[in-house]
Amino acid sequence: MTRFVFSLSAILVAELGLSRSVGAAEPLDAFLEKHCISCHGPDKEKGDLRIDQLSRDFKLGADSHHWAEVIEQVNSGGMPPKKEKQPTQEEIAAFVTNLDSKIKAGRAGRMAARPAVAHYRMSRKEYQNTVYDLLGVRYDPSKPGELNEDTLWHGFERLGSELSLSPSHVDRYYRAAELVLDRAFPTLSVETRKVRKTAAELRYGGGEAQQEALDRLGIKRPLRFLMFPGTIQNALSTNWFGKTGPEHSGLYRMRVQASGVRPPGGQPAHLSIGTRTGEETVDGIIDFDITAAEDKPQVYEFDVMLEMPATLYFCVVATDVVDRRSGAAFRNALSSRGGYIFTHSSETLLLNPNAPQMFDDKGNGIFSTVLLDWIEWEGPLETDAEKSLRNDLVPSDDATPEVVAQHLQRFAERAWRRPVQKEELDGYLKSYLAEREAGEKPVEAYRVAMLGVLTSRNFLYLVEGDPMARERLNDWELASRLSYFLWSSMPDDALFSAAKGGTLNGGGLKQEVDRMLTDSRINRFIDDFSRQWMQLHRVGMFPPDKKLYPNYDRWLEMSMREEPVEFFREMLTKNLPMEGFLDSDWTMVNTRLSDFYGLPEPKADGFQRVSLKPEDRRGGLLTMGAALGLTSDGTRHRPVHRGVWLSEVILGKTPPPPPANVPAIEPNPPKSPKATLRDKLEAHASDANCASCHAKIDPLGLAWENYDAIGQWRTHEKIPAGVGADPQVDPSGQMPDGRSFKDSTEFKRLLIEDRDKFVRAFIEHLCTYGLRRVMTVDDQDDLNAIEAEAKKNQYGVKDIIRAVAMSELMRKR
Incomplete structure (x- = not known):
């Protein structure tokens, strides 16, 4: 049946009351009663929707989104269902036009009554970026005890309705502002320092006795630190720099010279540097593969923000299976200072004969290891650009109150991202004068005024509007909206200049947007938006069972979380068509993911673009380990959750929550025939209360049945309990509109059609x-x-x- 499409003639027929059939002239409620209430009323409530109870106050707009969905379903043929009596095209035209006009009239009324001023609090990440761009200060708000964690809404952490301000927030914002100002204007002089620790110092306590042994044997190679998987070793101790306090926090540059011993056909070792979390684990803040060969060590360099004092550890991660049956004996034999001397894999006589074998008779490693020569730390570092942000920010000690007011006004205008009237700063200047009268030094008194600026709602919030209601943003507000959209931070000088010149709402907008899209700060948008859009915070939320998925490790999890971000970066940078997100003949992988996916290893370190073949069974976001794993519970895949994620992220439709007291899908009974999760789900979804929603959700998740809970390809579902062989998976299904697919490849083709x-x-x-x-x-x-x-x-x-x-x-x- 041909459905109604908006046209001028249809609107004229509806609004001017031109002649038509009696049925077409029925009012809104008559159409609903005739075609909708039977499925969405007191007797039946499909999709958890009662149309008879939807608000008819369109100006209030409480149910406008439901009415918009009704229009969409009627226009697309989804309502009424095909088995029910169908309305004529004229009935549809009159109903849709009538309802649409009511929705638009309500919209106009709400817009006219909108509040004069809107406030949107910055997220933690935006606060971090803003204080850096304002003062050149590095500050980590996610550190325990700092700013409260942001409330998420379907992955997004920036929504104004979610980011409230509680008393605990206020207290932490004051402490954060004090810390930021301490770092911007330290009372003690902090100089950049450098310290290097060699393998002899780290491993052998200086290595004098070991060097004597090498000299006796005539071995000319230097001492090296052989680090096996699970090694935990100090990478930075607080006493390396001497006395270190919070004032030394900031950017540090780490350099490490290392190489690796890699088993034939095995993976390179992965070195993680971070805080210790267990006997053989760290929470890495620096992670990288060691790809350099043993005889060609490489210097790896990273910049990292450190809160001082800090203690960090090395941890070697490898996917190779290490014989740990000897447990502590293994570690003790290799870790004790006098246990062995290592210079090269060919010098096997130096190794402790009581330790488990680490090399074969040809010098090949049995599992991946790291050979460390030295590590160097330098910091805290500051660039000239960072220092320039604080030039002439604080008035001289002999400045008059007028000069102090001028300095504070300039600072407030940058911090508040708009012109500031002098009277707005009266309270802050009074605080300054009160501190001076109490005997405080000028610079300390001025910091009190700056503290007030940094804890004002004008800094913490993006404020849009003024007491006189208006429809559009002014140029200053638009500058902030653009910068927090594309850079997750405040406007730069060029954007401020454009706002001051009044060109943003005119012809200058395109020039500024194009400039912002090519600025390096666009990487903040890439990292933040892709992470929030795809809900990547959920990756690793339910760690997979080690017994079921022994090859899953932290290195793989981190790589999975980064893959979609790097894929998004490539899509944006190259301005590739959107359908690449749905399917592609390439992806972005590092060595760990290439091994996991069975792809050729990248020729360079880090994430690289690699080509895909059909037999690789990858391509686009939907077959990435992150997308497939974040919807699992650690033991098994969850088709419904996969379907919900795809519906929300890819199609922008959030399914309604399940009815209360719906029983969970139970594991397979030991004496029953093995049944796939799909079989159980189909029985579960046969419930009348569940069927309508499952019909829209389940196909979106069942298309990926060939991928297990961590995204590995499979042809059979592994059922631990039950009778018979593991059943073959079935990835076929039917879209809600009736189109069928036999597997994920055909499903992706249907998505591309849409x-x-x-x-x-x-x-x-x-x-x-x-x-x-x-x-x-x-x-x-x-x-x-x-x-x-x-x-x-x-x-x-x-x-x-x-x-x-x-x-x-x-x-x-």
Whole structure:
């Protein structure tokens, strides 16, 4: 049956009351009673929706999103179901036009009544970036005891409705501002220091006795530190720099010269440096593969923010199976200072004969190991650009109150990201004068005023609007909205200049957006948006069972979490078409993921782009280990959760929560025939209360049945209990609109056919992130305009982001 599509003629028929059949002239409630209430009323409540109870107060708008969904379902043929009596096209036209006009009238009423001023608190990450761009100060708000963790809404951590301000927040913001100012203007002089520890110092306590042994044997090679998987060794001790306090916190550069011994056909070792969490584990802040050969050691260099005093440890991670049956004996034999002397794998006579064998008779490693020559730390480091941000920020000790007021006004205008009237600073200047009268030094008194600026709502919040209600952002507000959208931080000088010149709401917007998209700070957007959009915080939330998935380790988990981010970076940088997110003949992998996926190893360190073949069974976001693993519970895959994730992230549709008291799917009974999770799910979903939602969710998850709980390919589902052989998986299904697919490849093809739906969902996610609120029916016209603009450029990822940044929606309050 042909469904209604908006047209001028249909609207005229509906609004002017032109002649039509009696059925088509029925009012809104009559259509609902005739075609909808039987499934969504007091007798039956499909999809947890009671249409008879939806609010008819369209200006209030409490149920506008439900009414918009009703229009979509009626237009698409989803309502009423095909087995029910179908309305005529004229009935549909009259109903849809009538309902749409009511929704639009309500939207106009709500826009006219919107509040004059809106406040959106910065997230922790945005606070961190802002104090760095404002003062050149590095501060980690996620450290225990610092700023409260942000509340998430479907992965997004920036929504104004979620980021409230409690008394505990206020206290922590004061402490954070004090710490930031301490680092910006330290009372003690802090000089950059450098310290190096050699293998002889780290491993052998100086190595004098070991060197004597080498001299007796005529061995000219230097002492090296052989680090086996599970080794925990100090990488930085607080006493290495002498006396170290909080004032020494900041950016440090770590250099380490190392190489690796790699088993034939095995993986390179992975070195993790971080805080100790267990006997053989650390929480890494620096992680990298050791790919250099034993005879060609490489210097690896990383910059890292350290809160001093700090103690860090080395930990070697490897996927090779290490014989740990001897347990402590293994570690003691290799770790005791006098246990062995190591210079090279060919010098096997130096190794402790009582230790488990680490090399074969040809010098090949039996498992991956790291050979450490030295480690060097240098810091704290500050660039000239960072220091320049604090130039002339504090007035001289003999400055008059007028000069102090001028300094504070300049600082407040940058911190508050807008022009500041002198009277707004009266309270802060009074604090300064009160401190001076109490005998405080000028610089300390001025810090009190600066502290007030940094704890003001004008700094902590993005404030949009003023007592006189207006529809659009002014240039200063637009500058902040753009910078926090694309850079997760405050505007830079060029953007401030554009706002001051009043060109942003005019022809200068495109120039600024193009500049921002090519600035290095766009990497903040790549990291933050991709992580929030794809809900990557859930990767590793339920660690896989080691007995079921022995090859899953922290290195693999970290690599999985980074893959979709690096994929997004490549898509944006190259402005590739959006369908690449759904399927691609390439991906981004490091050595660990290439081994896990069975792909050729990258030729360079870190993540590299590699080509895919059909037999690799990868491509796009949906077959990545992160997407497949974050929807698992640690023991088994969860098709429903996979379907919900895909519905939310890819299609922008959040399914309703399940009914209360729905029993969980139980494990297979020991004496029953082995049944797949799909078989149990189909029986579970046969419940009338569950069937309608499962019909929309389950196919989205069942398409990936060939991938287990950590994303490994399989053809049979491993059932630990039950009678018979493990059953073959079935990835076939039927889309809610009736189109069928036999596996994930065909499913991805169907998604690409519906590319426009994915693009629309992506645009809505971008706008939710950029505007810091959920999109509603009130935004549909603006979203349509963004989608039309994106379509002109064949849906390139960068072009879509540019279209959002330049949209009317971005300029509206």
